[in-house]
Amino acid sequence: MTKRVQRSRGGAPARPKTDLGKLKLLLVGLIFAAIWVALWGRAAYVQLYLGPELKKGAEKQSLATGFELGERGRIYDRNGSILATSVESKSVYVSPIKVDNAAQTAQILAQILDVPKKSVEHDLASKKGFVWIKRQIGDREAQALEAEKLPGVFLTNEYRRMFPNHHSAGQVLGFVGVDGLGLEGMEKRFETRMAGRQAKYVVQRDATGRRLYLDDQGREMDIRGADVKLTLDTVIQDAAEQSLAEAVTKYNGRSGMAIVVKVDTGEILALAHFPFLNPNAASLSRPSARRFRAALDMFEPGSIMKPFVFAAALEQKVIDQSKIFDCENGKWVLRGKTIRDTHPYRWLSANRILRYSSNIGTAKIGLALGAQPYYSALRKLGFGERSGLDIPSESAGLLRQPKEWGEFDLATISFGQGIGVTGLQMARAYMVLANKGVPKPLKLVLDPAPTPQPPANRVFSEQTVETVLSMMREVVEEDGTGKLARIPGVLGAGKTGTAQKAAATGKGYGEGNVASFVGLYPGDKPEYLIMVIVDEPSPVAFGGIVCAPAVRDIAIKTLSYYNRLPEAKASTQPEPSESSMQAKATRAPSATAGANVPDLTGLPVRRALEVLGKRGIVPEIKGSGMVISRQKPLPGEAWPEAKSTSKDGGFVLWLQEGTK
């Protein structure tokens, strides 16, 4: 230490000044101690004496400023394209006790919002703390109302549901009511997940003025609903819808549905219903158009049921492929009732029975198999129970107990009459054939991930399934009933169905038919399962004519979209649709995928998607209509990154109505 320090220390003990210094220190210390104790006392006073009152004040203020509804979760397709979203709009409510001048307020509200003055007056007289006046009003109305600054009248944010792809997958998505409640389809199924929560909010008192949302207990909460991601792919969905619409309109059907399933995962890529439902304007639609028919509507499937009786019979070794049956020349009386075939045959081997879809032959196979084994196979295939997709009010179909089956019932159920199924059930059953004999649950939702199910037990041996598939390939690839579903270069397997509909009288069968076709592509190792069903087509009712071309159409688009179509074969493929034909004639040469971006303008959307699909590009579609009016990048420019999807920097197509 320094000398200074030593010097001072030297005389320290004897100097009274130091003691005085210490006294001063002590004095200061005591002052601080007193202050500290006083502050402690103040804390006791505030916390213990004033506590109850302060607490009351604190609680009162947390029930604060107002409330707000969170945004409803969105629905996305598998690639993240928005299928359903919400747009903010204002709604008006009143808090009657806070209204100053009821008569004047009612007058102004009625005027601005164009609502009956009487009803507003009635609302204002209400004893409730909160009454809606008008919901989802326009911006101009909201502005006018805000300018009036009426006491007791409040504007709050609400959300209006928007479905950007209009009718695409309309029945699957469902729709919401004006109060934001999901009423049908996925909107209903995921109501609790997607619904925006309603919360009181307070405005943070810092410079940012941010809002905090509170639940009833005053805890902070997230008011935005959770999203849902479906397995659907908008591109495939659009393709399925177009082909389905063509098939239904061309053959004057009442309605139709189409399903595309990715076999390896069971994911439903497309689930189309016609007539379309535009969920943006669901209230304007006919109730029948709103039905999620694939899940709700039960129908008698007819011949598309046959492969299952074949598979069960093969599995039980009741038949083999070449076993022959007498098809009775097209007319067979069993227990006093007549079974007919479309074409008369005599002796047919099992594979030909399926190829030509003989009811009589199939009935005999069913009889040879017996009711109990057939029933048990049907149950294992999922008939008589819901599809597992949890669609609201889904039907379980109608499968009676085998002990109730008479011989004739067994015969008809073998070829798909006298049993009720849904489209989803049928697709699920075919998944067993597509998946080497093991059930594969269908999936419609990616997020939230469905609860994993225990692996299902094998229904048919691989050998059996291979035999049935080979028969189904004959249906398409040989001179079978499904040859219109043939795609050169890609093996197809399938089965037609032309079911009779029960008569409206409830007794016997009427004039109506249900035409159907199920296709598996490629037919030897199925990757995609495609099913089209048309209700009451006329004048032609055969599934092989009404539905097979649509399945083929969808299959081509699906395969090309996933780059599974042999290039050369695909482009030489004749296009049945008129608009495509026209485009082909004028544009096709330039519209194949070359080194640079082709000119797509004037092409139908579908065709353009096909071209782009081959490059793995999913364009963003703007506007509405069927024909491309503009494109980005321009013709001749380099291809954009193949990876880019509908987001920034990708391919954009502008549409316009009309043909050119």
Next chain:
Amino acid sequence: MNQRRSTQYYPMDYWLLFAAILLAGIGLIMVFSSSGMMAERFYHDKYLFFKKQAMFSVVGIAAMIFCARVNRKFFYDLTYVWMFVAIMLLGLCLVIGTTAGGARRWIHMGPFSLQPLEFAKPALVLYLAYFFARKQEIMQVKTFSVGFIPPFAATGVMSLLLLMQPDFGGAMLLAILLMFMCLAGGTRIIYLLGAALAGGWGGWLLIASSPYRLKRWTAFLDPFATAQTTGYQLVQSLYAFGSGRFFGAGLGAGKQKLLFLPEAHNDFIMAVVGEELGFLGLSLVLLLMGFLFLRAFRVAFLQEDLMDRLTAFGMTIVLALGACMNLAVVLGTVPPKGVPMPFISYGGSSLIVSFICVGILLNLSRNRT
């Protein structure tokens, strides 16, 4: 050093060390509790302030160890350097400082900001201790020109710079610090009284001259009258204390911090302590702090050398004064001022300087010359 026969060595005051670290630990928990939800919501990182405060703690403890170990000549001989740096920083603050809430109190350095006021406190203590200790020798302290003017001038410059920010509370704190140092240093009481009166009068003029300050004064007198405007913070603070009652809402369960109490993790952190830990928890924290001040005061009291004693005394005052002012503000007994609670409030400058003060005290506790 070899001539210091008479120096007695003691182990450093571990009770003081223990109390400081324990308080910083409590502070860390309370910073997390009071800022977690806010940080999660606005910065998407619940632990943002917690992590930063933990880092400041590490730096602070390192600084404390350094101050406890280093030869005290390091502080004493560089007194004028510390003063110069502190005044430069205060001046710099006016030039390049960040404006927040209408005042320029911070200098941004990358991701961190520095509050010069905090560093000015120990610098001023060192200068005043040095001044009084040296002048004592020649019995000049009692005269006006030597015993009064230089310390007042030095403090005046700093206070003026603070007032220009404006930081009335900071200026006030330095002025009170000066008073106590003068009292202990031996300036005539009559001068101090005169200065206090003059200061009080000047302070009143300052308050009355600015509507901003006057409003803050009235807010303190009846905060509930202006609960939505000027009295807002104080009302929310009192609500928080009141909601805590005796046992508190439970750690992390306070509501005021998230919704209503601005700067909950900062100057008003004691309100969160009161709400979440109740009067019981608050009392324990106050007891621990009181214990720390007691140990610090004891260190000062035991110093025989005037320079050492005044330095230790000054460091104790810096901590105790900050704590008293903070507590008085959040409990609504004095007009609101932005004063952090030492060791508890979030903030690197305050925490590190608090650790430095304790470090110097620990240094002095090791030997009494």
